Amino acid sequence: MANNAVGRSVLGRTAGVQAEIRSRQVAVPRPEFILVDATTGKPVDQIKAQKSMSAAYYEQWKAQKANPLQKLTVIPGFDRN
Known part of the structure; x- marks a missing residue:
């Protein structure tokens, strides 16, 4: 197929290069973001890990807003001890 008219065309070569790039890509896990108590450093159990920093x-x-005295901070999930 690489030697036919489609394979030799610009679109065919571009598609082949893009397929090669996709096959060499490495899957990198995306971190989750968690809320921790700023004074103790322990995760807040009632709030699950979020997929994005803005959601966290x-x-x-x-x-x-529910408890103004509570001090919380957001950290990436891989920073947990």
Whole structure:
């Protein structure tokens, strides 16, 4: 197929190069973001890990709105001990 008219065309070569690039890509896990108590460093159990930092900050805002005295911070999930 690589030697026919489609394979020799610009689109055919581009598709072949893109397929080669996709086959060599390495899957990198995306970190989850968790809320932790800023004073103790322990994760907040009632709030699950979030897929994006903005979602984690939204959860932090909601938790602090419910309890203004609570000190929370957002960290990537791979920073957990």
